[in-house]
Every structure is written in C-alpha cells, then in structure tokens.
Amino acid sequence: MELPVMPPVKPMLAKAVKGVPHEDGWSFEPKWDGFRCLLFRDGDEVELTSRNTKPLTRYFPEVVVAAREQLPERCVLDGELFVAIGDRLEFEVLQERIHPAASRISRLAAETPAGYVAFDLLALGDDSLVDRPFSERRAAMEQVLAGLPGPCHLTRTTTDPAEAEQWFEQFEGAGLDGVIAKPLDAPYRENLRSMLKIKHERTADVVLAGYREHKTSTPEKPLLGSMLLGLYDGGKLQHVGVSASFTEKRRAELWQELQALVCPIEEHPWGEWTEFLVANPGRVPGTQSRWSQGKDLSFTPLRPERVLEVKYDAMEGRRFRHTAHFKRWRPDRDPESCGYEQLEQPVSYDLARILGIEGGGSR
Structure with missing residues (x-):
C-alpha cells in the first residue's frame, strides 16, 4: 500500500457543547453510534483502523469487499462502522464482531453485516487533502461518493442550524447519538478536538x-x-x-x-x-x-x-x-417508585431516510 496519507492516523476529535451553534461557518452532520474507522484503499488493498489506530480489517470482511466494489481505487476516508437491524443502529450487535474466532466473524458478517458511512476525505488518488478546508474535502466527497447504495454510504450534511436541531430531535429514534458540527474552513488535524459534538442529555x-x-x-x-x-x-x-x-x-x-x-x-x-x-x-x-x-x-x-x-x-x-x-x-423518592416508565423514549425514525436510500436522498 502506497498512499499520500498512510496509517497510522489518529482521527480528528470533537469537544462536547450544549447546543447547535447558530453563527455562520459550520457544517452539521448526524453523530453516528458505531466504531470510528479510518479506511485506506489502494487498489485491492484495504485497511481499516480504529480511533486508537488498532487494526479492524479482519473483523469486517464484508466492509473490505464493499470498499473494493464501491469506493475510489485510491482513497483515505474517515468514517464509522455500524450495524443496523431494521430501522435502528445496534451498537451491542456491532460489539460482537470483535472476536478472536474467524468462524464467528464470518458467520456474523453474513447474519448481521456491517456498513460504513464516510464523513471526511483525507486523500484521493495521489493527493493529500488534509490541509484543505473541510468545505473542499466535502465537495470532493460528494463528487466521488454520491449515490452509494450501501453498504458504503456518504453521510448527509447541512449548513442550516435549524435543520441540524431538527436532526438532533428526530434521528435519535434511529439510534444515532446526536449532531456533529465541523468548521467549514478548517483543515483535517489529527487527534485535535477541532469539531463540536452535541449529544442528548x-x-x-x-x-x-x-x-x-x-x-x-x-x-x-x-x-x-x-x-x-x-x-x-x-x-x-x-x-x-x-x-x-x-x-x-x-x-x-x-x-x-x-x-x-x-x-x-x-x-x-x-x-x-x-x-x-x-x-x-x-x-x-x-x-x-x-x-x-x-x-x-x-x-x-x-x-x-x-x-x-x-x-x-x-x-x-x-x-x-x-x-x-x-x-x-x-x-x-421511594425506591419502588423508580421504574423504566420515567425514561424518555425517542420517537422512532427510519435509518434508511438518514442514509439517503429507499426513497431518501443525500444532502
């Protein structure tokens, strides 16, 4: 493998804030509830690495196959591995994939296959994009990843804070974790908290x-x-x-x-x-x-x-x-009065609509 950006790469991080920022200059996207994953593809060679740079490739053979079929021949992506059951993300099912037995991994890859959603582009072809602003990296992603039918996907984004707040309220029903805000003019900086995350509390x-x-x-x-x-x-x-x-x-x-x-x-x-x-x-x-x-x-x-x-x-x-x-x-409070009925239940939401498939569309 020989790419302009090579592993190990530690992903750019986010710091928690209370609400969606309303000033100009931000791009908003759903916060996916899965395993953060850097994907490196150079022809038939595909490597998946975790947030702490550990290898994930052997645990997700179906994602490796999908990357060869659906992604640009030479690219480096930042994204998230996830498993969806019906209309929801299921983190517990995803966790089951980290297992030493190859036979178990193969069985689960067939029974509960993982998907990959990309939300940043670090390299394409012979070009490193890490020093370019996110607005340019996003535009390049939309050119080369638009219309993916899955299991590889391009995350949707918006620059409208009102729409981001609507996503924050609605998308939890599909198992998502909140909203991420990225500065449109910022380069990709490894292991720095350059983004914002807005999570439910x-x-x-x-x-x-x-x-x-x-x-x-x-x-x-x-x-x-x-x-x-x-x-x-x-x-x-x-x-x-x-x-x-x-x-x-x-x-x-x-x-x-x-x-x-x-x-x-x-x-x-x-x-x-x-x-x-x-x-x-x-x-x-x-x-x-x-x-x-x-x-x-x-x-x-x-x-x-x-x-x-x-x-x-x-x-x-x-x-x-x-x-x-x-x-x-x-x-x-009386202990016997503390039951599950007090917990707020998120409104259900169709994951396919967030991914822009089955009648939905990428933004």
Whole structure:
C-alpha cells in the first residue's frame, strides 16, 4: 500500500457543547453510534483502523469487499462502522464482531453485516487533502461518493442550524447519538478536538443497589469506585448501569457513608444472580463476559433504600449506554417508585431516510 496519507492516523476529535451553534461557518452532520474507522484503499488493498489506530480489517470482511466494489481505487476516508437491524443502529450487535474466532466473524458478517458511512476525505488518488478546508474535502466527497447504495454510504450534511436541531430531535429514534458540527474552513488535524459534538442529555431517578471499590482502594484507605444502579420493572430491581465519576475525597466519603447499607448477598435482590458464570442479556453485576475476563467484577451489595438522580445520554436496550453522572441524592423518592416508565423514549425514525436510500436522498 502506497498512499499520500498512510496509517497510522489518529482521527480528528470533537469537544462536547450544549447546543447547535447558530453563527455562520459550520457544517452539521448526524453523530453516528458505531466504531470510528479510518479506511485506506489502494487498489485491492484495504485497511481499516480504529480511533486508537488498532487494526479492524479482519473483523469486517464484508466492509473490505464493499470498499473494493464501491469506493475510489485510491482513497483515505474517515468514517464509522455500524450495524443496523431494521430501522435502528445496534451498537451491542456491532460489539460482537470483535472476536478472536474467524468462524464467528464470518458467520456474523453474513447474519448481521456491517456498513460504513464516510464523513471526511483525507486523500484521493495521489493527493493529500488534509490541509484543505473541510468545505473542499466535502465537495470532493460528494463528487466521488454520491449515490452509494450501501453498504458504503456518504453521510448527509447541512449548513442550516435549524435543520441540524431538527436532526438532533428526530434521528435519535434511529439510534444515532446526536449532531456533529465541523468548521467549514478548517483543515483535517489529527487527534485535535477541532469539531463540536452535541449529544442528548437526560436525567433519571435510580436506586442505589451496590458499589465496587476503586482500583486504588486499600484496607487502610477504602475508596468507592462506582455505584451500581437499578430500576424496578414488574416488581424486580433490574441492573441499569453505573455511576463512577468522583473525586478521591468524595470516593472516601461515599465509602464511609454507605457502610450502614451493606447487606449479605443472600438478602439482596440480585442474590439470585451470583450462580451465573457468564454475562446474561441483563448484564447483571458480578458476572463475567469476554469483555471482562481477568477483571474483578465483585460488588458490595447494599440494601436498596437510597435514590439518586443521575444524568445520562441514551439507553442501550435496558441499560444506560454510557456511565451515568451523579447529580444529587433524592431522599424524597421511594425506591419502588423508580421504574423504566420515567425514561424518555425517542420517537422512532427510519435509518434508511438518514442514509439517503429507499426513497431518501443525500444532502
């Protein structure tokens, strides 16, 4: 492989902001919920690399085939790998592809094939485009990638902030993660937060069900690492996620504060799960999966008597998609009143319309 931009390349990054900017000079696009991926093609040679430059090629053979069939013969693209089931992106299904067994990868490539959506162009033919403004890189992408039927796609964009705000509200129903804003006059700069990301932010009242100790905790100086959170469903307390961002001082205070709630696992709502050796679909705490081999996932059970308010961005199935952020205690709430019905449900939206296929169109 011999391209004007060669791996390893660390992708350009984004910093979080509260809302869509309304001043001139921005291009907006959907924020895809998948694996960030740099794609390098030189004839029949195709390489896929992750955000941290690790190879992804062997895990997505169907994307390699599609790149040879649909993309320019010599190009470097920045984009996202995704798996769609029906009208939604499914990140959990995508995660299953990172597996050491070639037979499993081949089976999943056929059963739940991945797609690739391109949102930046770093090189085309013999020309590097990284020093050109995004407006020129986007124009070049539209020339060479327009009309792709999939599994390779060109992301849609707009320069209208009102339309970007509409996307922010609508596209979550298809599993997307928010909106990205790119400065039209900016070059491509590796590993710099030159873009903006606008993500959904919500709150929920959840039940504190246990904790794990911090990796630096010692018997002389015990520290809380993460809180295990639950929500009631049909009278049963379900594991919904964790909250983990605390200062060292606060970790010590919380560990002391919660000792009065410690209870035997046999008396805990999650005691029935201790017999399992592998993770189940509910991702109960204290169980193992291939993502957690070698990690200590034991937890200290607490009587489910305290309620806290947390901030979260999105759900993945019946769990918080990312670590939730502690906001405050809610002594006024009854734990049994904290259920899934309080969670905001995004309006459904057809992923095909976002990708500009099946009657849609690229912008």
